[in-house]
Amino acid sequence: MGFLAATGRAFLIFLEATGRLALFTGSALSHCVRPPLYPRQILRQMIDIGYYSLPVVGLTALFTGMVLALQSYSGFSRFQAEGAIATVVVLSITRELGPVLAGLMVAGRIGAAMAAEIGTMRVTEQIDALSTLSTNPHKYLVAPRLIAGLTMVPLLVIVADIIGVFGGFLVGVYRLDFNAASYINRTWEFLQPVDVISGLVKAAIFGFLIALMGCYHGYHSKGGAQGVGAATTNAVVSASIMILVWNYLITGLFFSTK
């Protein structure tokens, strides 16, 4: 009986958390489309997410592209398929590694920062203060972050795609002695619009999820510094896991042949 009770309790807690998240998401989404919007806040978040994430996302993409070329060379040369390296690099980057790695890096950088900032505002009563000043905290704090996440992460991923492919090109040409023109040719040859588009759709959804998790955990944090710390951890972990799960689901939607 004890075991059943414990299972039931865990299940109820799970349902409660799911319901709370669903309500939070619904309310935040409705505030994204209902005026008044806060352009200053949206702009501030866009700069924070889009501009200041460029170095970390760029570096990640560069080295990922480089190692991809190196790894596929050492693997493919075993069965004389070196010619496919450029194609492998561009497809892997645009479809998978660009959005996923950029998403994970942004989750660490932005999701954590959002949870910490909103969490601190919660425990220092700044969120209550917003309400008493006739400003809806969902509208003022959450909606701008969701909008910025949704729009900026795809832009970041476009940059990551270009830098990642360039990284592969660098290793291919300067280390593995490919001809530069034919490497570029190979890169374009089998690339289809859907490869890039699916990556950008992923990026938009990841950006939304990162901002949502950051806001949700920050908004519901309680109990001082420790609570804010827990909220930060939860925001990053849950966003990362959601990115990986949704990555699979979206890939299935775009590319399942059956």
Next chain:
Amino acid sequence: MSTPKIALKNVTKHFGPKKVLNGIDLEVAKGESLVVIGGSGTGKSVMLKSILGLLTPDSGSIQVDGQETTRLRSREREKLLHKFGMLFQGAALFDSLKVWENVAFGLIQGAHMPRAQAKEIAVAKLGAVGLTPDVAELSPSELSGGMQKRVGLARAIADEPEIIFFDEPTTGLDPIMADVINELIVQCVKDLGATAVTITHDMASARKIADRIAMIYQGRIIWTGHARDIDDSGNAYVDQFVHGRADGPIKMQIKAL
């Protein structure tokens, strides 16, 4: 008798198994300054937050100007909150904004005033609480605790509210700064002709600010009376609190439940 500005009838609120508000009955008349005293954890803050709608009470009725507020929708709530200003215990200034933007926040976001005009008012309000215009450009983290309280007060009065709440306005301040804040509160409330509700456990502050004092204990109002009657209330609980004695009918709960 005219309608009270704020009226609470049998308001209850619990968190988990703990009943924090246990049937609060309280009326605040228009233009009066009521101070609610009581120990830590007796439900003072929860009562204020229930009136503001930051918390929803389990049962009972809360009326502001005769209007029932416990079941308001969010848009109506926002409108109602225009009547209110609040000074938070830790000032709760927005640390991403400059001091003047904090003070002008309600004017810009709530009342949609142009920024330049709102800034003028903000600087004037900062002057009213004794801060010079150069403070306006600083960020809240550069201010001392007493100055933050002043900015919080300026923000609370910027929109010229009809009702102002003060949540432990003197906590964490030295006695002199506490008295300065008390005087500012009295001055601001008088200038605005506002109704004020203060919660505190600082008796010096209570004596200075209050027209009327109410004592809260275990989620109930156990005594209300004129501020000058506080020393002969004839209530053992009030006496113990006013004189700050460890012995008496109020037993401090040392151990957590």
